[in-house]
Amino acid sequence: MDFDRLKTLLAERGEPAYRLAQAKRAYFVDFASSWDEVTVYSKPLRAKLADLPWNELTVMRVQEAPNGDTVKTLFSCVDGQKIETVLMRHEDGRNTVCVSSQAGCAMACAFCATGTMGLKRNLTVAEIVEQVVHYSRWLKPKGEWVTNVVLMGMGEPFHNYDNVMKALRLLNDKDGLNLGARHLSISTCGIVPGILKFADENFQANLAISIHAGTDEVRSKFMPVNTPYPLAKLMAAVRTYMEKTNRQVMFEYLLLKGVNDRHEDAEALAKLLGPDYRLVHVNVIKYHPTEAFDATDRDKRIDFVRWLHEFGVPATHRVTFGEDIDAACGQLAVREEKGQVSQGLDAVRLSRQAKEALKK
Numbered sequence: 001m002d003f004d005r006l007k008t009l010l011a012e013r014g015e016p017a018y019r020l021a022q023a024k025r026a027y028f029v030d031f032a033s034s035w036d037e038v039t040v041y042s043k044p045l046r047a048k049l050a051d052l053p054w055n056e057l058t059v060m061r062v063q064e065a066p067n068g069d070t071v072k073t074l075f076s077c078v079d080g081q082k083i084e085t086v087l088m089r090h091e092d093g094r095n096t097v098c099v100s101s102q103a104g105c106a107m108a109c110a111f112c113a114t115g116t117m118g119l120k121r122n123l124t125v126a127e128i129v130e131q132v133v134h135y136s137r138w139l140k141p142k143g144e145w146v147t148n149v150v151l152m153g154m155g156e157p158f159h160n161y162d163n164v165m166k167a168l169r170l171l172n173d174k175d176g177l178n179l180g181a182r183h184l185s186i187s188t189c190g191i192v193p194g195i196l197k198f199a200d201e202n203f204q205a206n207l208a209i210s211i212h213a214g215t216d217e218v219r220s221k222f223m224p225v226n227t228p229y230p231l232a233k234l235m236a237a238v239r240t241y242m243e244k245t246n247r248q249v250m251f252e253y254l255l256l257k258g259v260n261d262r263h264e265d266a267e268a269l270a271k272l273l274g275p276d277y278r279l280v281h282v283n284v285i286k287y288h289p290t291e292a293f294d295a296t297d298r299d300k301r302i303d304f305v306r307w308l309h310e311f312g313v314p315a316t317h318r319v320t321f322g323e324d325i326d327a328a329c330g331q332l333a334v335r336e337e338k339g340q341v342s343q344g345l346d347a348v349r350l351s352r353q354a355k356e357a358l359k360k
């Protein structure tokens with residue numbers, strides 16, 4: 001729901017200001033799924049507003065992991081763009097929605113399925129928020145609700161900065177979804193101007209950085225963002241953020257077999273993040289292969305975390321969700337060929353096949 005547009009339409013029709021609050025309550029508290037359910041508005045008023053879509057996303061496909069801990073939904077936007085959103089249901093009762101901020105992504109990280117799609121367009125505020133509200137509706141009959149939101153789906157959130165911030169503020173607003181800011185997280189691949197801007201927001205949402213290497217030499221092999229924003233520039237921005245906000249920063253580290261998982265890689269990361277680790281935490285993440293790289297095995301992942309601990313770096317081995325339905329880190333991708341929508345690793349294969357065909 002585009003609440004800015006609704007506000008304008010209500011004002012044009014001379015409706016009192018409380019009408020907007022009523023619609024927000026129907027959307028964010030009652031989780032009404034269509035205008036028909038907004039019975040606090042008269043039928044004639046609903047008819048006048050019917051051109052404004054209550055929902056901007058249409059569910060195309062739902063995949064649920066066999067153990068029920070992950071649900072992935074493929075949505076179609078009003079203009080036909082496809083995006084994916086994942087719900088992760090934790091054993092401790094938290095329900096985290098991994099939200100997309102763009103259809104596709106321009107950043108082309110070599111380990112990431114979304115990166116193979118290229119950028120289609122930025123998502124609107126309404127499209128970002130609706131991904132969370134969709135799962136709120138889904139959870140409501142189970143007596144559960146969304147507890148956390150992470151901007152870690154398709155897209156680079158800081159390349160859609162204004163819409164992402166507006167969406168987060170709406171999710172946080174007491175007249176919106178009323179989710180605590182500390183339950184909201186933005187994950188960036190390292191867009192320095194975005195980090196600096198975010199440091200001045202006076203908003204308590206969490207910041208995560210996809211670091212994945214401790215040297216420019218290694219990082220540049222698979223993250224093109226490292227050319228405009230090499231590690232020295234990135235860490236200077238992160239330190240400015242820490243100084244201004246006094247908030248901890250999460251560093252995401254995907255382990256790629258034989259690429260960034262050696263003892264010397266752990267040492268380089270420790271040097272990069274130190275010597276003061278007070279506001280630093282590293283999440284070591286299992287890689288879910290997308291044909292580009294192999295995954296580091298479990299014992300080596302545990303070794304890597306131990307090495308970081310030995311260097312004094314706070315680190316954990318992150319539990320991952322959804323590998324069996326291509327819903328894990330780096331596996332979100334959608335591709336449409338001749339009316340057929342393929343997702344996840346199938347989409348990556350199609351993308352590669354298309355590129356190979358072009359080369360011939």
Ligand code: SF4
Pocket residue numbers: 105106107108109112113114115116153154155156189210330
């Ligand atoms: S990892 Fe994130 S920033 Fe990199 S290509 Fe994938 S979606 Fe884009």
